[in-house]
Each structure stands twice: as structure tokens, then as C-alpha cells.
Amino acid sequence: xxxxxxxxxxxxxxxxxxMSGVAAEQAAxxxxxxxxxxEWRPHLARCRGFLAEAARAGGRQxxxxxxxxxxxxxxxxxELSRRFREVVLVDAVHPLHARLLAWRLGNVVVRTMSLVAPxxxxxxxxxxxxxxxxxxxxxxxxxxxxxxxxxxTAPGEAWRHALVADALDDLARGEEAACLVTETARxxxxxxxxxxxxxxxxxxxxxxxxxTWDWRLAPPGEHADGTHVDLRVAASFRPQGKRDWxx
Numbered sequence: 001x002x003x004x005x006x007x008x009x010x011x012x013x014x015x016x017x018x019m020s021g022v023a024a025e026q027a028a029x030x031x032x033x034x035x036x037x038x039e040w041r042p043h044l045a046r047c048r049g050f051l052a053e054a055a056r057a058g059g060r061q062x063x064x065x066x067x068x069x070x071x072x073x074x075x076x077x078x079e080l081s082r083r084f085r086e087v088v089l090v091d092a093v094h095p096l097h098a099r100l101l102a103w104r105l106g107n108v109v110v111r112t113m114s115l116v117a118p119x120x121x122x123x124x125x126x127x128x129x130x131x132x133x134x135x136x137x138x139x140x141x142x143x144x145x146x147x148x149x150x151x152x153t154a155p156g157e158a159w160r161h162a163l164v165a166d167a168l169d170d171l172a173r174g175e176e177a178a179c180l181v182t183e184t185a186r187x188x189x190x191x192x193x194x195x196x197x198x199x200x201x202x203x204x205x206x207x208x209x210x211x212t213w214d215w216r217l218a219p220p221g222e223h224a225d226g227t228h229v230d231l232r233v234a235a236s237f238r239p240q241g242k243r244d245w246x247x
Contacts, residue, residue, distance in 0.1 A: 020149035047074035059240035068143030122154030125166035145200035209234035
């Protein structure tokens with residue numbers, strides 16, 4: 001708890017992210033990574049490798065935009081910084097170490113901006129496109145399932161479905177290259193019980209995947225009740241100027 005409080009206190013976050021619990025959730029993710037970095041290493045390596053390969057795929061390399069950049073655990077920021085004139089990190093919460101790395105690299109811009117419209121009830125998606133000039137590559141990594149604010153009291157699943165669907169539509173409609181890494185299933189296990197499978201995308205079908213893998217998000221021992229959580233992850237890519245995702 002002390003570690004999470006320190007991470008939370010040194011974050012740069014918009015007011016809505018603190019009030020909705022998004023900032024606290026991001027601090028908890030960083031703290032869990034510090035506890036479980038060995039178990040997370042294969043997943044993070046797959047993410048960074050896939051995104052780095054997409055950055056090398058050719059086409060214009062003027063500006064890359066990373067949506068939901070957060071703690072940058074799964075983002076190959078140094079590779080992006082070498083290949084693009086400018087890299088823009090977009091998130092409602094930016095941890096201190098991410099801001100310091102951006103500052104050191106020199107051509108990385110930090111934009112503190114929520115992708116959920118402020119004050120909307122129920123929460124609604126807000127596009128980044130009006131706030132940032134044309135991009136040549138846009139990345140969304142492990143973001144879709146985190147769009148819904150943890151403390152939202154809006155009833156029903158329809159608004160969560162709409163959030164994910166609008167975010168995917170926004171990602172798919174530009175001319176820039178697009179990378180999507182997202183969980184497609186959440187498997188919750190408990191001692192003596194059958195695993196429970198949850199849909200983190202709330203019924204929205206993701207685009208075709210180029211790669212898939214599993215991620216042990218919370219190994220046994222992470223939760224006091226013995227619960228462990230695994231995620232199924234899919235990575236998709238659409239080249240510049242194309243309408244279809246590669247298969």
C-alpha cells in the first residue's frame with residue numbers, strides 16, 4: 001500500500017482520472033508489476049516485440065501516437081523514438097518514470113488526456129484525433145478493457161460495449177498504420193472451483209489477430225483467497241493506407 005501511494009502521489013493525472021479511480025488502478029498495476037515482473041516478462045516481451053516490428057513495417061515515419069501509454073511497460077518507446085520524428089504518449093495518467101524517460105529521449109511528447117469524455121454519464125469514448133495532428137502509426141496496447149472507469153455506477157453492459165466498439169472504430173478509420181494489442185478473454189481460477197471465463201471486450205469482436213498468447217496476470221499467491229487470473233491476448237496490425245487488418 002505504501003508503494004502504491006507513492007506511485008499515485010507522483011503521477012501526472014487529470015482530475016477525472018483521480019476521481020473515477022483510474023489513477024489508483026494505474027498505480028496498482030505498476031505495483032503489481034514490481035511484485036510479479038518475472039511472471040509478466042514473457043507477455044511484455046511479446047508486446048514490445050510485436051509493436052517494434054510494426055514500427056519497422058515501412059511507410060511514413062513522422063509521428064507515432066500511443067494511446068493509453070501508462071507506465072510504458074509494454075511499449076518499446078526507445079525503438080519508436082529512434083524511428084519517428086515525434087512520439088506522442090496519450091493517457092489520463094502518466095507515472096513519474098514514464099515522464100522522465102520521455103524527457104530524456106527528447107522527441108517524446110506527453111499528453112495528459114482521457115479517452116473517456118469528461119462528465120459523460122454513462123461514460124462515452126472521446127477520440128484523440130481532434131487534439132493531435134496526423135499520425136503515421138497509432139498504437140493501442142492493453143487499453144480496451146481499461147476504458148471503463150472503475151468507480152462508474154452506470155447500470156448495465158450496453159455502455160461498456162459502446163466504449164469498446166467506439167474505440168475500435170476510431171482506431172480502424174484512419175489512414176495511418178494501426179497496432180492493437182488487447183486481451184480477449186479473462187480466466188479466473190479459484191482452488192476447488194471450475195475456472196470462470198469473462199469477456200473483457202463486452203461482446204465486441206476484435207479484428208483478426210496476427211499473434212496470440214497467454215498472460216498470467218495474477219499468479220497463485222497474488223490474492224489472499226488463492227484466486228489466479230490469466231488473460232488471452234491478441235495482437236493485430238493494419239498497414240498504412242490499408243483498410244483491412246492483416247491475417
